[in-house]
Structures are given as C-alpha cells and as structure tokens.
Amino acid sequence: MGNHDPALLREHLGDFFRNLRDGLGGNPLPYAWVPEWHKTNHGLHAHFAVGKYIKRRLIDEAWGHGYIGIKLIGDLPVGAGALSEARIAATYLSKYVAKTFADPVARDLGLHRYDVAQGFQPERIGLTGTSAQAVVDEASELMGGDPFTRWSSSENPDWQGAPAIWAQWGR
Known part of the structure; x- marks a missing residue:
C-alpha cells in the first residue's frame, strides 16, 4: 500500500502544485517541498511549505491522493518579517533533507532532496577556500x-x- 515510486511522487506533486496555483487564481506560487519515506513500509510522502494561508478544502481538492496533514508554522517572534518566516519554514523542511544524507536506504540517488517552484530557485553563490572550515567561515560572514x-x-x-x-x- 502507498506510493513507493519516487518518480510517481514527483508527478503527483507537479499536478498538485499546478492545481493549487490554479485554485488560488493562477498567479505564481512560491513553494518548497521535500520527500520522505515513511518509517513503516507505507511508502513516500511529501512535506511542503508556502508563504501564505491556504484553505484546507483547496489543498484537499488539489491533491486527491489520500491523507493530508497540515501544520501551521508558528512561534514567530513579535515583529517577524518575511525573512524570519522563510527561515522557520526552511528549518522545518531542512530536517527532512538532512535525514537522507546519511541513510543509504532513504536516499534516492540521482534525484533532488528538495525542490522549489519554477522561477523561485535560490540564487547560487559560489564560495572558495583552502579548507572546508574556510568556506563555512566565508558563508557564516555572508549569513x-x-x-x-x-x-x-x-x-x-x-x-x-x-x-x-x-x-x-538561522532558526
């Protein structure tokens, strides 16, 4: 039972995000998503984040493949802006990205560990150094x-x- 095909999950998610965008009026919709294997043999599911409230009914209609769980990412500090909100969403999703690095069973070699909406890919910044720590130090200065x-x-x-x-x- 469940979906064990990483390519099929990506196909379903493509349909889902197109349906969701259409249900919201057709405007560009920034999102990020991460696949995760269930702890049991149930198969794959996905975690995603968007930067706005979407009614559950619309999410249910756009998905159409079974169970949906929704978590409001809260606990924002007073006066938090879009950057703080994005960092909290990234923190939530990154724990699922990190799970696949060391687990040879959970990794889908050749596939991305996360994906974002077309047109919303993060800017690539190249860093160089004489050691790994030097590169982390340079990144820390930028961040x-x-x-x-x-x-x-x-x-x-x-x-x-x-x-x-x-x-x-960030946190």
Missing part, C-alpha cells in the same frame, strides 16, 4: 553568524560519496 546546525560526510564512516558539508543558518 551574519555561525551555522545553527552542520553535517559533514567526514563524521559519517559509512559515507560513500564525494566529501560533502551541509550547514543551516
């Missing part, structure tokens, strides 16, 4: 502080890919 969390392939003895570092700033 205005040290990473909140960090993952390194060098700390994972079972890692079989190229050396990699992942870091997350």
